Amino acid sequence: MGRILVALGGNALQRAGDHGTWAEQVAQMRLTARVLAGLVAEGEELIVTHGNGPQVGTLLRQNEIAERELPARPMDVLGAETQGQIGYLIEQELTAALVQAKAPRTVLSIVSRTVVSPRDKAFAHPSKPVGRYYTEAEARTLRKREGWQMEYDGARGGWRRVVPSPLPRRWIEGDALRKLLPRGWGAHIVPVVTGGGGVPVVERGRGMFEGVEAVIDKDRTAALVASALDADTLVILTDVPGAAVGYRKSWERWLGQVSASEIRSYLRRGEFGGGSMGPKVEAALSFLQAGGRRAIITDPPSLGRAIRNETGTRIVPD
Amino acid sequence: MGRILVALGGNALQRAGDHGTWAEQVAQMRLTARVLAGLVAEGEELIVTHGNGPQVGTLLRQNEIAERELPARPMDVLGAETQGQIGYLIEQELTAALVQAKAPRTVLSIVSRTVVSPRDKAFAHPSKPVGRYYTEAEARTLRKREGWQMEYDGARGGWRRVVPSPLPRRWIEGDALRKLLPRGWGAHIVPVVTGGGGVPVVERGRGMFEGVEAVIDKDRTAALVASALDADTLVILTDVPGAAVGYRKSWERWLGQVSASEIRSYLRRGEFGGGSMGPKVEAALSFLQAGGRRAIITDPPSLGRAIRNETGTRIVPD
Numbered sequence: 001m002g003r004i005l006v007a008l009g010g011n012a013l014q015r016a017g018d019h020g021t022w023a024e025q026v027a028q029m030r031l032t033a034r035v036l037a038g039l040v041a042e043g044e045e046l047i048v049t050h051g052n053g054p055q056v057g058t059l060l061r062q063n064e065i066a067e068r069e070l071p072a073r074p075m076d077v078l079g080a081e082t083q084g085q086i087g088y089l090i091e092q093e094l095t096a097a098l099v100q101a102k103a104p105r106t107v108l109s110i111v112s113r114t115v116v117s118p119r120d121k122a123f124a125h126p127s128k129p130v131g132r133y134y135t136e137a138e139a140r141t142l143r144k145r146e147g148w149q150m151e152y153d154g155a156r157g158g159w160r161r162v163v164p165s166p167l168p169r170r171w172i173e174g175d176a177l178r179k180l181l182p183r184g185w186g187a188h189i190v191p192v193v194t195g196g197g198g199v200p201v202v203e204r205g206r207g208m209f210e211g212v213e214a215v216i217d218k219d220r221t222a223a224l225v226a227s228a229l230d231a232d233t234l235v236i237l238t239d240v241p242g243a244a245v246g247y248r249k250s251w252e253r254w255l256g257q258v259s260a261s262e263i264r265s266y267l268r269r270g271e272f273g274g275g276s277m278g279p280k281v282e283a284a285l286s287f288l289q290a291g292g293r294r295a296i297i298t299d300p301p302s303l304g305r306a307i308r309n310e311t312g313t314r315i316v317p318d
Numbered sequence: 319m320g321r322i323l324v325a326l327g328g329n330a331l332q333r334a335g336d337h338g339t340w341a342e343q344v345a346q347m348r349l350t351a352r353v354l355a356g357l358v359a360e361g362e363e364l365i366v367t368h369g370n371g372p373q374v375g376t377l378l379r380q381n382e383i384a385e386r387e388l389p390a391r392p393m394d395v396l397g398a399e400t401q402g403q404i405g406y407l408i409e410q411e412l413t414a415a416l417v418q419a420k421a422p423r424t425v426l427s428i429v430s431r432t433v434v435s436p437r438d439k440a441f442a443h444p445s446k447p448v449g450r451y452y453t454e455a456e457a458r459t460l461r462k463r464e465g466w467q468m469e470y471d472g473a474r475g476g477w478r479r480v481v482p483s484p485l486p487r488r489w490i491e492g493d494a495l496r497k498l499l500p501r502g503w504g505a506h507i508v509p510v511v512t513g514g515g516g517v518p519v520v521e522r523g524r525g526m527f528e529g530v531e532a533v534i535d536k537d538r539t540a541a542l543v544a545s546a547l548d549a550d551t552l553v554i555l556t557d558v559p560g561a562a563v564g565y566r567k568s569w570e571r572w573l574g575q576v577s578a579s580e581i582r583s584y585l586r587r588g589e590f591g592g593g594s595m596g597p598k599v600e601a602a603l604s605f606l607q608a609g610g611r612r613a614i615i616t617d618p619p620s621l622g623r624a625i626r627n628e629t630g631t632r633i634v635p636d
Contacts, residue, residue, distance in 0.1 A: 020389055070338065177426075180499060
């Protein structure tokens with residue numbers, strides 16, 4: 001048995017077609033929690049992290065709609081709020097599922113900050129769309145008034161704000177946790193950390209961290225956290241059972257166990273696309289590079305079998 | 319030197335007359351953080367908790383304004399969101415202040431749930447006003463449509479929703495923390511816990527907690543946490559330098575060091591009022607009853623001297 005960090009994608013919390021109600025998020029998380037509790041019941045030590053895309057989108061929009069009456073809060077603050085929201089949801093559902101699975105643990109959600117470099121090239125090339133779609137006239141106004149970078153999305157025929165997506169360098173709260181937690185903590189707690197990749201901050205001086213309007217890829221931070229807390233397996237949970245070459249083409253082939261160098265060659269020839277699977281494979285590779293033993297990409301229903309190396313894409317060192 | 323739990327009141331985060339911008343909250347917290355860091359530099363171990371009244375009010379209002387486009391989230395969820403928001407703010411400002419004070423620590427904000435009893439009498443008598451003021455017609459609609467209990471506030475000439483304010487019974491995450499943290503953890507971390515009194519939940523079965531639409535007095539939870547984490551001193555920070563008998567009358571007298579039974583007698587004869595100082599004195603007494611050594615009620619500028627027993631109201635066991 002080992003120590004596993006599971007990174008929950010958006011679909012672990014919200015299904016396509018959902019209206020974004022709290023009841024829907026609860027129902028979806030309940031299913032995921034059962035799967036996670038199953039791992040713990042089989043003797044695995046568990047760490048959880050999660051995305052926050054739809055949730056932070058909702059908060060951005062609420063702030064926008066209410067702006068005439070109530071001052072809007074910056075994006076780093078909204079990110080922290082989603083950590084509270086989703087951290088609470090995971091505490092609630094996973095606590096219950098763990099008791100049901102006869103493997104009670106205290107689920108402990110920690111408000112997490114992630115340091116990024118102010119010299120990260122991403123700051124010169126904002127690329128990550130956030131929030132809603134705007135008309136061209138609105139986009140022009142926002143560019144001028146807020147200094148936002150706006151990008152046209154041809155597929156949806158609208159403009160969106162794009163923000164930088166810098167690489168995570170350090171999870172601030174991690175050093176202390178690593179030092180303080182006694183051996184065998186996995187028998188008592190399940191930490192929930194760096195939600196949404198962690199609140200992005202830059203270090204302006206020793207101990208002086210400043211929140212920035214950016215988005216950190218939650219899987220990249222997950223790789224960092226998995227290393228920091230000595231997890232041997234990193235699981236990236238998404239809405240497909242694994243990674244495929246020739247995805248949705250006639251020669252489509254799902255990847256099972258695959259070496260780091262093999263999947264890196266697929267990545268380099270553009271098999272996985274920039275927006276979806278590519279960054280997950282990159283995060284998996286960065287975990288192995290830092291000494292991780294296994295990275296798994298799969299969906300919640302397949303997770304139990306993937307851990308036993310029976311399904312899903314399992315990436316292992318060369 | 320000892321272990322101190324400081325409960326930050328609303329004014330530690332937001333001053334009367336503020337517009338509720340994030341910059342204002344940062345500026346106010348920066349002042350408070352300096353005072354807290356001073357305690358740590360003098361060798362005290364520190365635990366922090368905080369209120370969330372104005373912040374949860376803002377989220378309620380934003381949810382209400384945006385409700386036609388985006389489903390509103392329940393109050394327990396909004397409470398968790400304020401823990402993320404304020405937990406992040408305290409992490410940011412206190413981390414910096416601690417480094418400045420040459421007493422670096424990792425500030426660790428934990429999303430906290432507090433168990434209340436479903437048989438608490440407060441559920442039959444909702445008393446705590448939340449959210450904005452409504453007209454009589456609106457109040458009637460909300461009572462019918464949402465099942466809210468509404469109360470008329472003569473002073474402001476409007477109707478407000480009132481929710482139950484049950485007593486905190488157990489801080490769920492506290493048991494694990496208490497077990498896991500090694501001796502001397504105060505030299506490494508400053509935990510920030512049970513913001514807004516903790517998200518109120520009732521236990522429906524073993525491990526099955528259900529969020530409820532209620533408000534827990536953050537000072538009552540602070541007293542519980544102070545006992546759970548073996549703090550010897552509970553500090554309730556507010557906007558007055560202490561408790562007074564004959565407050566704002568010609569015979570006003572500020573209380574310095576005072577025994578539990580003495581201040582209890584003032585409480586019984588109604589010296590402190592129900593809405594403001596009374597609950598703080600009750601929280602202080604409940605801490606002493608559970609074995610605490612000293613409870614202090616004071617404002618941020620007086621805190622350093624109050625800890626040295628030079629000012630503020632210090633309540634001690636008989």
